[in-house]
Amino acid sequence: MEGTSIRIAYETIKKNLKTTFVISLIFMGMAAMYASFYPSFKGNLEELMKDFPQMGFIRGFESFASYPGFLNAELYQIFWILILAIIFGYVAASLISEEIEGKTMDMLLSNPIPRYRIVLEKFLGLVPFVLVVNFATMASVYGITMAINEELSFANLLTTHTLSIPYFLAIISLGVLVSTIIDKKMKASMVVMALVIGSYIFESVSLLAPDYEKLGLISLTHYYNPAETLIEGNIDITGTITLVIVTIGLLLAAMMYFExxxxxI
Known part of the structure; x- marks a missing residue:
């Protein structure tokens, strides 16, 4: 039984090896590009901030002129918490739905393991994907930072990437839940992408419009803010715990529904 269960997770990891490699290279390159841009722009960033005074939806924009603030605004606040989250959600949404759509689920169900273990092992099979992309990007950021001789706290950078893990796992658990509900792979992926984008928009609206501040509370984006950690070194313990609870709750819901x-078939 255990061997079969472990094999499902292993096959999920192996299936996503190419995707893991490609996404890691893309985000390493993107991180290197933005980090290397800073020396060319840092003399003009104060003036640039005056030209864009209404950027309140980008958390930490008030520190844009500093190197950590520049990285936060250019890399982490959009590409990291939105684009990468969309990618993770897209992949997660196909975990179960593609097996059902492709008529291969009967092979998994023929194994002597409960259904919930299939969902759990599929989820665990994506964890290395998150970890590799996450820390490969961190290594790229820190490597270029040393190369251009800019100041960036390694502790803050490490904490920023470590705290992103619960956020991305929450996104993946959302994708897994949708994948157990919707049988069509592309439809499930589109739904999860829409939910991630909607989450980001809700948080942005809550930041721009004080009357809608509480709207951010239903957004996963609200509970992970790279600016607080990367720039100021603060740790949002409440937000991290919330994301862990959401991940567990969504994953349990997916396992119970699939059961x-x-x-x-």
Missing amino acids: KRDIE
């Missing part, structure tokens, strides 16, 4: 649903 009870009817599947045509």
